[in-house]
Every structure is written in structure tokens, then in C-alpha cells.
Amino acid sequence: MSSVAVEVSRPHPPGFDGRRFASNAAPAAIALAIGVALWETAARIWDQPFFPPFSAVVERLAELTAEGKILTSLVGSLSNLVMGFAISAVVGVGLGMLMGAYRKVEMALDIYVYAMLTAPSLVFAPIFFAIFGLGRASILGVIIVYSMFIIIINTVSAIRGVSPALIEMGRSYCASERQLFFKIILPAALPLIFAGLRLGMGRAVKGTINGEMFISAVGLGAVVISAGRRFDAAAVLAVLLVIIIVALIAIKLVQIVDARLTGWLPSTARQGRAGRAAAPG
Amino acid sequence: MIEITGLAKTFPARGSNAPVDALKDVNLTVQDGEFLTILGPSGCGKTTLLRMIAGLLPWDDGEILVNGRPVTGPGPERALVFQSFALLPWATILDNVAFGLELRGVVKAKRYERAAELIDLVGLTGFESRLPGQLSGGMQQRVGLARALAVDPKILLMDEPFGALDEQTRRLLQEELLQIWEATRKTVIFITHSMEEAVLLGDRVALMSPRPGRIVDLVAVPLPRPRAATVDAIEGSAEFAKLTAGLWRQLREMQLFRRHSAQGRHRSSEPAA
Amino acid sequence: MSSVPSSHSRSLTGGGIRPPSFALRDHVLGSAWTYRLLVLALVGGAWEFYASTAKLLLVPTFTGTIRGIGQLIVDPKVWTAFLISNQSLFVGFGIAVALGIPLGLAAARYRRIEGFVDPYLSILLVTPMAALIPILIMAFGVTSLAARVFLVVVFAIPVVIVNSRAGVRQVDPELIEMATSYGAREREIWRKILLPGALPAIMTGVRLGLGRAVTGMVIIELLMIAVGIGGLILNFQGKFQAGLLYGVIVLVVIEALLLVSLVRAIEHRVAPWTSQTVLRE
Numbered sequence: 016m017s018s019v020a021v022e023v024s025r026p027h028p029p030g031f032d033g034r035r036f037a038s039n040a041a042p043a044a045i046a047l048a049i050g051v052a053l054w055e056t057a058a059r060i061w062d063q064p065f066f067p068p069f070s071a072v073v074e075r076l077a078e079l080t081a082e083g084k085i086l087t088s089l090v091g092s093l094s095n096l097v098m099g100f101a102i103s104a105v106v107g108v109g110l111g112m113l114m115g116a117y118r119k120v121e122m123a124l125d126i127y128v129y130a131m132l133t134a135p136s137l138v139f140a141p142i143f144f145a146i147f148g149l150g151r152a153s154i155l156g157v158i159i160v161y162s163m164f165i166i167i168i169n170t171v172s173a174i175r176g177v178s179p180a181l182i183e184m185g186r187s188y189c190a191s192e193r194q195l196f197f198k199i200i201l202p203a204a205l206p207l208i209f210a211g212l213r214l215g216m217g218r219a220v221k222g223t224i225n226g227e228m229f230i231s232a233v234g235l236g237a238v239v240i241s242a243g244r245r246f247d248a249a250a251v252l253a254v255l256l257v258i259i260i261v262a263l264i265a266i267k268l269v270q271i272v273d274a275r276l277t278g279w280l281p282s283t284a285r286q287g288r289a290g291r292a293a294a295p296g
Numbered sequence: 297m298i299e300i301t302g303l304a305k306t307f308p309a310r311g312s313n314a315p316v317d318a319l320k321d322v323n324l325t326v327q328d329g330e331f332l333t334i335l336g337p338s339g340c341g342k343t344t345l346l347r348m349i350a351g352l353l354p355w356d357d358g359e360i361l362v363n364g365r366p367v368t369g370p371g372p373e374r375a376l377v378f379q380s381f382a383l384l385p386w387a388t389i390l391d392n393v394a395f396g397l398e399l400r401g402v403v404k405a406k407r408y409e410r411a412a413e414l415i416d417l418v419g420l421t422g423f424e425s426r427l428p429g430q431l432s433g434g435m436q437q438r439v440g441l442a443r444a445l446a447v448d449p450k451i452l453l454m455d456e457p458f459g460a461l462d463e464q465t466r467r468l469l470q471e472e473l474l475q476i477w478e479a480t481r482k483t484v485i486f487i488t489h490s491m492e493e494a495v496l497l498g499d500r501v502a503l504m505s506p507r508p509g510r511i512v513d514l515v516a517v518p519l520p521r522p523r524a525a526t527v528d529a530i531e532g533s534a535e536f537a538k539l540t541a542g543l544w545r546q547l548r549e550m551q552l553f554r555r556h557s558a559q560g561r562h563r564s565s566e567p568a569a
Numbered sequence: 570m571s572s573v574p575s576s577h578s579r580s581l582t583g584g585g586i587r588p589p590s591f592a593l594r595d596h597v598l599g600s601a602w603t604y605r606l607l608v609l610a611l612v613g614g615a616w617e618f619y620a621s622t623a624k625l626l627l628v629p630t631f632t633g634t635i636r637g638i639g640q641l642i643v644d645p646k647v648w649t650a651f652l653i654s655n656q657s658l659f660v661g662f663g664i665a666v667a668l669g670i671p672l673g674l675a676a677a678r679y680r681r682i683e684g685f686v687d688p689y690l691s692i693l694l695v696t697p698m699a700a701l702i703p704i705l706i707m708a709f710g711v712t713s714l715a716a717r718v719f720l721v722v723v724f725a726i727p728v729v730i731v732n733s734r735a736g737v738r739q740v741d742p743e744l745i746e747m748a749t750s751y752g753a754r755e756r757e758i759w760r761k762i763l764l765p766g767a768l769p770a771i772m773t774g775v776r777l778g779l780g781r782a783v784t785g786m787v788i789i790e791l792l793m794i795a796v797g798i799g800g801l802i803l804n805f806q807g808k809f810q811a812g813l814l815y816g817v818i819v820l821v822v823i824e825a826l827l828l829v830s831l832v833r834a835i836e837h838r839v840a841p842w843t844s845q846t847v848l849r850e
Contacts, residue, residue, distance in 0.1 A: 042684035050689065065707035123604030133829050134822040135784035137699075137791055141806050141814060145627030184382035187350050188396040188447065189370045198399070202386050217695045224697040228792050236700075240792070243703020255700045262695040279386040279427050 067249040076253035092234035099158025100219040107163040111170020154226040161222025162215040169211025173204035209273035220262040298326040302358035317508035333494040336504030375449035383428040390424040396447040414442040434465035474524035491543040629811035637812030654797030661721025662782040673733025693727040724785030725778040732774025736767030772836040
């Protein structure tokens with residue numbers, strides 16, 4: 016008999032596709048180049064100490080790098096970021112799963128998660144400062160407050176969003192609760208969990224910098240504060256450039272892991288999820 | 297053999313919705329190796345009934361016996377085929393077909409072997425390492441069928457399995473299902489809202505009333521078996537036309553009756569001429 | 570998670586009337602507030618225990634914080650501080666909404682500039698805007714309202730733009746086709762189809778923008794310009810008045826929640842035809 020072989024939307028294969036990367040990156044590169052050109056001309060015309068031209072910023076960045084300042088503080092910030100994000104991710108996904116699976120846990124915690132998400136996270140910095148003093152632990156605390164809660168709610172959403180038909184199918188084949196969780200719910204929830212992790216990474220970067228600016232001891236944030244005190248606008252912007260690049264790379268890394276683990280998601284659904292990235296808060 | 301006696305189910309009130317009497321006094325006996333189709337209007341509770349037989353939904357009154365033993369939950373002798381296919385989108389076709397066996401702890405080599413057999417049976421050889429997202433609807437449902445057959449159930453429960461497919465694919469799959477069933481002779485309970493499908497596939501057609509659902513008629517389908525090779529002839533036959541027309545007459549009456557009684561209530565509130 | 574009601578094992582074996590339940594007990598066990606208060610009691614208890622045994626200078630007890638809040642509410646200086654901070658909030662937020670929504674709509678309308686605008690929006694969303702604070706102070710001066718307003722705008726505007734754009738983009742193209750087929754011109758399509766269709770997402774953007782505006786308001790005060798709420802926090806921190814410090818933090822969180830709830834209420838009135846927000850926060 017005839018097998019009607021129709022290929023429906025092809026899921027993106029995991030891994031690096033050089034050609035697709037180039038065609039996606041080209042317009043962005045052009046846009047950024049135009050922006051830089053505008054920046055340069057505007058800054059030269061409107062000569063203000065707080066608005067240095069792009070060239071001056073790059074120059075300052077080279078100087079700072081040569082002095083070794085950038086590298087040490089970058090390493091400091093990165094280690095804060097990685098540790099803070101790791102803790103947020105593990106605890107956040109874990110709590111999110113508990114809340115997603117057990118109604119009672121969700122009922123107990125949902126308003127607190129929502130409150131922590133809505134409140135300006137940096138207000139909690141003094142609390143960590145009070146307990147841990149000047150140092151890394153306080154910054155980690157700030158990073159966790161910044162990023163954990165968005166990871167939690169996206170994980171809860173992910174678990175609840177699993178298609179009931181799939182779960183029922185599992186039950187009909189006599190799956191145990193454990194099998195249902197590991198073989199159906201977890202894989203099905205993975206895409207949305209990763210959306211939460213991606214947003215969480217964006218927030219973690221902010222938490223790192225803001226925390227470092229408040230505690231003002233180590234890292235890129237501290238460099239920004241001290242440069243600001245010296246009215247060195249070029250240095251501030253130079254560090255900001257580094258921060259932006261770090262943020263974009265970090266988020267891209269999350270996306271790469273995401274693509275490897277959820278390569279089965281068809282491209283239309285992927286677009287829908289990209290829309291959700293629009294509000295990291 | 298499946299024996300259902302006095303089955304009733306009411307869904308409790310939820311939020312602002314009133315409680316729903318889904319089924320009331322359902323009585324049905326299905327013989328071994330029989331292909332029974334259940335036909336009824338939308339919302340009559342046929343899916344609810346199937347889920348109860350599958351052991352996925354509790355009921356309020358009556359009993360369901362499978363081979364003399366009461367149903368207490370899902371079991372290895374019953375397998376479900378879903379209207380929405382319910383395939384794991386992240387797993388290959390091979391893994392999907394082997395899923396039921398995997399849940400039972402069958403070792404990889406054995407379950408892949410069995411899965412490969414069934415993939416061949418439904419005509420999907422060569423697609424083992426594809427993902428469901430890369431297959432058409434008809435092919436996905438074949439995977440669903442293969443998965444159900446892989447666990448070698450005695451009873452196949454099919455919930456409008458071709459309802460999400462276009463007409464042409466549906467017809468092809470009906471022929472294929474007949475072929476497979478004639479080779480394996482499982483007991484099948486097949487839910488449909490199409491009279492043609494009910495008569496073409498079934499040995500008997502159980503007609504369900506609108507909510508609260510009851511089995512109001514059991515129509516025997518004396519068309520000869522096997523049918524897979526002669527589907528066109530069967531659909532053209534006078535017997536077929538008579539059976540489908542009769543079923544439609546009954547269905548239409550059931551639903552028009554409801555509309556008329558609703559209108560009657562409405563009319564009586566108008567002022568007298 | 571379970572699609573089968575908990576009466577599964579009982580009634581599946583056929584029939585039987587369930588025994589009458591103790592209504593109040595069921596109500597309490599089923600109510601969310603029971604669990605929330607339980608969590609509050611647990612956390613409050615742990616906090617009380619930790620604070621009294623650790624005796625850290627800047628960590629008040631739970632009861633100490635409650636007392637602090639009581640003192641703060643009656644102090645007119647506190648209200649003045651909140652007023653000062655909120656000035657920048659409302660002006661900044663107003664500007665962000667007034668500029669952001671049209672910008673977002675324009676970005677959706679002129680698809681051709683999408684490639685140009687996208688990279689900048691992505692960067693804006695992940696950049697820790699707080700790093701710009703030194704620049705703003707150089708530009709506007711340390712004690713200025715302008716610096717604070719600018720930062721609030723810069724914090725809030727990206728989410729407003731992105732959500733407004735997304736709102737227009739997700740309007741069903743068939744609706745636009747339908748309107749065109751009935752002879753509607755561009756202005757009418759905007760008025761009757763695109764704006765109402767985009768309204769829920771725009772409101773989401775407004776709500777998220779408000780959250781970020783509150784963050785911006787507090788951050789600049791915490792990090793550089795010690796006025797208003799930030800000033801209070803730094804002041805109490807410096808004087809080791811722990812209960813008052815934590816009290817202010819709680820009040821800020823409450824303000825953020827109240828404001829966002831207000832926007833949610835407006836959202837429901839203005840756009841009641843969607844239950845789900847388009848974009849996940």
C-alpha cells in the first residue's frame with residue numbers, strides 16, 4: 016500500500032550551522048556598525064565629557080586591558096556569575112518542579128515567588144551585606160535573588176504545560192509515577208525550562224553587576240563605580256561594552272545547550288519561544 | 297470479553313458549571329475478537345466510556361469486567377490509540393513504538409526488535425530514526441497504532457483515531473486497519489462519529505444517545521469478512537447504504553428531538569396569540 | 570499533574586457513596602492561605618531564631634522588623650522620602666510609556682527596519698542599565714531629578730517597546746485580511762484591529778515596565794544619589810538601625826506589589842478578552 020511520505024516542518028538539527036549563523040549575523044553586524052558610526056559622529060560634534068566617542072572608549076578599553084584591570088575584574092565577575100547562576104538554576108528548577116508537581120507546594124509558595132519577582136531585587140542587597148559582609152557571598156546572594164525566581168516560574172509553567180494527552184498516554188501504558196515524570200513530563204518541559212534559564216542568565220548578569228556595584232569590592236561592577244567616581248566616562252563605557260559582550264555570550268551559551276537538548280522542537284514553536292524572551296525584567 | 301453493566305458517571309460541578317451527567321445505565325457486552333464500533337453525537341460520552349474501560353477514569357455506579365475481572369486501572373491487556381496521536385515529540389519513531397515495552401522493562405535489544413516488526417507491519421520501514429514532527433498525520437497515527445500493537449494487548453481501544461486526519465488519509469488508514477485487524481484479530485472498541493466508518497469497520501455498531509449517554513441500539517453489520525480487499529465494493533453495496541442510512545436516521549432523530557424540545561420550552565414562554 | 574481524581578482507587582471498584590466529610594477541615598486543608606501562612610510562620614520563626622542567636626548588628630529579628638515598619642509608617646520624614654523617590658518614578662514611567670508604546674508600534678509597522686532594531690533591543694534587554702549611572706551623574710549632576718528620571722526611562726522603555734511590538738505582530742493576519750476585504754484603510758485597521766488586538770500585550774509591557782521603573786528608581790538611589798528611599802536604606806544601614814532598614818525594604822516591596830496590582834486591575838478592565846498574557850514575564 017502507499018505510504019504517503021510527507022515531510023512536515025523539519026526540526027533544527029543540533030550543532031553549529033555556519034551558513035545559517037552568517038546569514039543571521041550579517042544584518043545585525045551591519046546594524047551595529049551603523050550605530051557605532053552614528054555614535055562616533057554624534058560624540059565628536061556634541062563634545063561633552065560624559066559622552067566620549069566610540070574610538071575614545073575603545074582606546075580606554077585597550078589601556079585598561081594592558082593594565083590588567085579588565086582581566087582580573089572580568090575573572091572575578093565571571094566566577095560570581097557562574098556560581099550564582101548555577102545555584103539559581105539548580106535550586107530554581109528544583110523548586111519549580113516541586114511546585115509544578117505538587118499543588119500544595121505551589122499554593123504555599125506562589126505569592127512569595129511572585130513578590131520576589133515583582134520587587135526591585137537590589138533592595139535585598141543590604142540584607143546579604145548584613146549577614147555576609149563585604150565579599151563574594153553577598154554578591155552571590157544578590158545574583159540568586161535576581162535570577163532564581165524567573166527560573167522558578169518558568170519551570171512551574173513548563174511542568175504544568177505538559178500536554179495532558181501525553182500523560183494520559185503514559186498512564187494507559189501503565190507507567191509508574193516515576194516513569195511518568197522522567198520519561199514524559201521532564202522531556203516535555205525541557206524547552207520551557209530552558210526559556211526560563213535563558214531569562215535567568217540575563218538577570219544573573221544584571222545581578223552580578225548591580226551586586227558588585229553595591230558591595231563595591233570586586234569585579235566589573237566595582238570598576239564601574241570607581242571609574243565613575245573619577246569621572247572617567249570612557250572607562251565606564253569601556254567596562255559596559257565588556258559587560259554587554261559577556262551577557263550576550265552567556266545567553267548564547269544557554270541557547271546552544273538548549274538547542275542540543277531540545278533539538279526536536281519544530282521551528283515554528285521555536286519562534287514562539289523567542290517571543291517570550293522579550294521580557295527578562 | 298468485556299462486560300459493562302449499569303455504568304454511570306457524573307462529573308461534579310466545577311466553578312460556575314453545573315454537574316454533568318455523562319453516562320447513565322450503560323450496558324454493553326463485547327465478545328472476544330469482535331470489532332465493535334461506538335457511534336454517537338458529539339458530547340454523548342463515548343470518549344468517557346472508553347477511558348473508563350481503559351482504567352483511566354473512575355465511575356460512580358455499575359461495573360466493568362474484562363475477562364471476568366473488574367477493571368481497577370490501566371492494564372497490559374488493553375491498549376489505547378489516541379485521536380491526537382500522543383507521540384513523544386522528542387523520541388524517534390523506533391523509540392515511540394517501543395515506548396510501551398520500555399515502560400515494562402523490556403531490554404533494549406528485544407524491544408527494538410519487536411518495534412521494528414511493527415514498524416514494518418504498518419508500512420513505515422525506513423522511518424525508524426525520524427522524529428514525529430517530520431511525519432504527516434497519517435504516518436503519526438500509524439506509529440500510534442504500532443505502539444499499541446507492540447505490547448500485544450488483547451483489546452485495542454481506539455478513540456476516533458482518524459478524526460484528526462483528512463478524508464483521503466482516513467480512507468487509506470481504514471483499509472490498512474482492516475488488513476491489520478484481519479491478520480491479528482484483536483478485540484477492538486472503535487469510537488467514531490461517522491456512520492460510514494462505523495459500518496465499514498465494525499461487526500456491530502453500538503449507538504449511543506446524547507448526554508446522559510446510554511446504548512440505545514446495537515446494530516449488527518452482516519457485511520462479509522474479510523473486507524480490506526473489497527472496500528470499494530462494500531461502500532457501493534446496497535446493504536451498506538441501508539445500514540448507514542438507518543444509523544443516520546436514528547442519530548438525526550436523537551438530535552432533532554433535543555432541538556425541538558428546547559424550542560418547545562422556548563415557545564411556551566411567548567404570550568398567547 | 571494527576572488527570573485522575575483522587576477518588577480513583579475507591580470508586581473504580583464500582584459504586585459506593587463517599588462518606589460525608591468534615592467540611593471545615595476540608596476547606597482549611599484545601600485553602601491556599603493555610604499553606605502560605607504556614608510558610609510565613611516557618612520562615613518567620615527561623616528568622617527570629619537566627620537573628621536572636623547570631624546577634625548580627627544589621628540583622629533584626631522578625632518582630633524587630635515589624636516594629637520597625639510600625640515606626641516608619643508614622644514618620645513624616647519617611648513619607649517625604651517616598652515622595653521624592655516616586656517623583657522620578659512617575660515622571661520616568663510616564664515618559665517610558667509615552668515614548669515606548671509608539672516606538673514599539675512603529676517597529677511592528679515598519680518591518681524593514683526590524684533587522685536594524687532587533688540587535689539593539691536585544692542588547693538593551695540584557696544590559697545592566699545601572700552601569701550607566703556614573704555617566705548620568707556626570708551629565709546631570711549628583712542631586713538632580715533629571716538623572717533619576719533618565720535612568721527610570723532607560724530601565725523601563727525596552728520592555729514597553731518589545732511588548733508593544735510583539736503585541737502588534739501576533740494579531741491574526743486573517744483579521745487584517747478580513748478588514749481589508751471590507752474596504753478598511755490603514756488608519757481604520759490600526760484603530761479597529763491592530764490596537765485592540767495588541768492591547769493585552771501592550772498592557773503586559775506597561776506592567777513589566779512599571780516593575781522595572783520601580784527597580785530603576787531604587788537602584789540609582791542605592792548606588793549613587795542617596796536621596797529618597799535609597800537614601801533611607803543607606804542611612805539606616807550606616808547607623809546600624811537594623812529594624813528600620815529592613816522595614817524600609819519591606820515597604821518598598823509592598824509598594825512595588827501595590828503598583829503592579831493596580832496595573833493588573835487596569836489590565837483586566839481594559840483588555841478583558843484575553844486571559845493569558847502573551848509574553849511570559
